[in-house]
Amino acid sequence: MTQTSAVHGKVELDAAALERALRSRVSGEVRFDRGTRAVYAQDASNYRQIPIGVVLPRTVEDIVAAVAACREFGAPLLARGGGTSQCGQCVNVAVVLDASSHLNRVLEIDPAARSARVEPGVVCDTLRDAADRRAAIYRGLVDIRGRYADLIRGRFPKLKRRVSGYNLEQLLPENGFNVARALVGSEGTCAVTLQAKTRLVASPKERVIAVLGFPDIYLAADAAPGVMEFGPIALEGLDERIIGGIRARGLRLEDLAQLPAGRGWLMVEFGGHTLGEARERALALVASYDGKPDAPICSFTASRETKCNVVARYIQQLPESRNGNCGRRNARGGRVFRDGAAAESVLRAAALRLRHAGSGAAGAAPDYGRARYGDQSWHAHCSAGAGVRVGLQGRVAQFFPG
Numbered sequence: 208m209t210q211t212s213a214v215h216g217k218v219e220l221d222a223a224a225l226e227r228a229l230r231s232r233v234s235g236e237v238r239f240d241r242g243t244r245a246v247y248a249q250d251a252s253n254y255r256q257i258p259i260g261v262v263l264p265r266t267v268e269d270i271v272a273a274v275a276a277c278r279e280f281g282a283p284l285l286a287r288g289g290g291t292s293q294c295g296q297c298v299n300v301a302v303v304l305d306a307s308s309h310l311n312r313v314l315e316i317d318p319a320a321r322s323a324r325v326e327p328g329v330v331c332d333t334l335r336d337a338a339d340r341r342a343a344i345y346r347g348l349v350d351i352r353g354r355y356a357d358l359i360r361g362r363f364p365k366l367k368r369r370v371s372g373y374n375l376e377q378l379l380p381e382n383g384f385n386v387a388r389a390l391v392g393s394e395g396t397c398a399v400t401l402q403a404k405t406r407l408v409a410s411p412k413e414r415v416i417a418v419l420g421f422p423d424i425y426l427a428a429d430a431a432p433g434v435m436e437f438g439p440i441a442l443e444g445l446d447e448r449i450i451g452g453i454r455a456r457g458l459r460l461e462d463l464a465q466l467p468a469g470r471g472w473l474m475v476e477f478g479g480h481t482l483g484e485a486r487e488r489a490l491a492l493v494a495s496y497d498g499k500p501d502a503p504i505c506s507f508t509a510s511r512e513t514k515c516n517v518v519a520r521y522i523q524q525l526p527e528s529r530n531g532n533c534g535r536r537n538a539r540g541g542r543v544f545r546d547g548a549a550a551e552s553v554l555r556a557a558a559l560r561l562r563h564a565g566s567g568a569a570g571a572a573p574d575y576g577r578a579r580y581g582d583q584s585w586h587a588h589c590s591a592g593a594g595v596r597v598g599l600q601g602r603v604a605q606f607f608p609g
Contacts, residue, residue, distance in 0.1 A: 222259055225280045225302070232272040235265035235309060247287070247303050254295030258285070258303045265309045270327075277302050289330050313337040315404075318345045344398070348386060352378040373397075411440060411478025415485040417492055419503040420469030423447075427471035430503065434475055437492045441476040467504035 222239065229237045238244075239260035248257045259282060262273045277284045283301035290297050290305075306328030313334055315324040325334060352359075356379060363376040377388040390398050419434075421427040424446035434442060447470040454463055466472060475492060479485035496502035 220259065220280055220282055225276065225282055226260060228276045228280070229260070229262060229273060229302075232276060233262060233264065233269045235269045236263035237261075238263070247305070248298060250287075250290045250292050250295065250297035252293045252295045252298075254298050256295070256298040256300055258299065258301055259283075261303045261305060263305050263308045267310070270304060270306070273302065273304060286327075318342065345386070348378055348389070349384075351375065352380075352384070411480070411485065413479050413482040413485045414440075415477050415479075415482070415489045417475040417477065417489040418467055418506050419473040419475065420467035420505070421471040421473070421503050422469060424471035426501070427473050427503075430473065433495075434473060434492065437475075437488060437495070438477075439475045439488075439492075440478045441474075443474040445472045445474065447471065465506070467506045469504060473503075 226237060226239045237260065243261050244257050244259075247261050248255050262269070264270045264273065274284060276282075283299060285297070285299045285301040285303050287297050287303050287305045287307075289307065306326065307330065308328065310326040311328040311330070311333065312326045313323060313329060314326065316338055317323070323334060323338065352375075355375070359375045359379060363374075365376075371394065372392045374389050374392050376382060377385040382388075387403075390400075419427070419430065421430065424444060427444055427446075431442065431444070450463060450466070450472075453459060475489070477485045477488040477492075479488065493505045496505065
């Protein structure tokens with residue numbers, strides 16, 4: 208049984224209408240029955256005040272909606288807290304908000320900063336228990352640091368990124384006792400992650416990949432620290448055992464043929480707001496090896512989309528000719544050639560243009576174009592250095608630019 212009206216001071220409220228409004232807006236519990244109101248009429252003091260109703264919010268949005276509804280109806284609002292007040296602060300003729308039923312989670316504990324982030328219904332004992340559990344883990348890690356700090360400094364080199372193994376050096380004072388980094392490579396052997404806060408980095412609009420070929424993977428690894436000085440956004444090493452296995456199975460042979468000579472490779476990716484910016488960074492790395500006897504064999508490529516644009520723009524800008532050697536534009540923006548030889552000639556020129564545009568060196572990703580002659584389509588596979596592969600009715604021929 209619920210009340211139909213409530214009097215606060217000299218203001219009479221339509222409690223039934225307020226209840227309906229709250230039920231329509233709040234996903235949590237809305238209680239205006241006599242039993243609930245009687246329970247919430249008391250706190251730890253000797254005072255008694257029967258509330259208008261009680262709201263048990265499930266979300267922060269529920270609290271916002273309840274406040275808005277009370278404002279519309281002119282109803283007093285009381286945030287109950289823990290109900291432990293001894294001077295009557297938690298009782299009133301009002302709509303009582305009790306967050307302790309649902310909004311009672313400890314969201315974050317930062318021992319280093321000695322702070323915690325909690326929901327509004329968390330009581331002190333809950334926070335203390337959570338902090339004690341977390342403190343036990345941290346005490347163990349602090350103990351490891353205290354006992355083995357000198358040994359850790361001697362056995363753990365400074366690496367840019369270690370994602371497998373125990374990063375105990377991250378517990379040292381000079382590294383800020385970074386527990387997240389200490390655990391990130393432990394593969395679940397030290398702790399199970401329930402939630403993580405991640406750092407986001409900008410993703411460059413344009414990318415260029417430089418491929419460095421070395422006699423073996425060991426020389427490639429030796430070169431990695433020097434490569435990192437040029438600020439790549441990614442660096443990956445490959446050796447002949449990986450590439451040879453792919454080659455032995457007959458997979459991606461055309462792609463493998465574009466790797467520079469060697470038995471160990473570094474794939475170095477650079478990024479920038481513009482293609483020119485990314486290319487300049489890659490060129491700086493390649494230029495750093497000029498005149499060195501142990502210089503790797505280098506090649507690099509722009510993105511697939513950028514190279515396709517180079518070929519497409521070249522073909523689109525060709526003038527039309529009476530003899531049809533350059534083809535004629537069609538309604539779709541493509542080119543129609545008088546015969547296969549003309550199509551071949553234009554595609555060879557496009558590949559040559561590609562070779563000297565953009566990155567200025569061999570590319571690792573294929574690009575595709577299409578020329579049409581009558582009812583037959585010539586499909587062109589263009590890649591810098593590897594030339595143009597043109598197919599007509601199942602027959603394939605390889606053409607090299609220049």
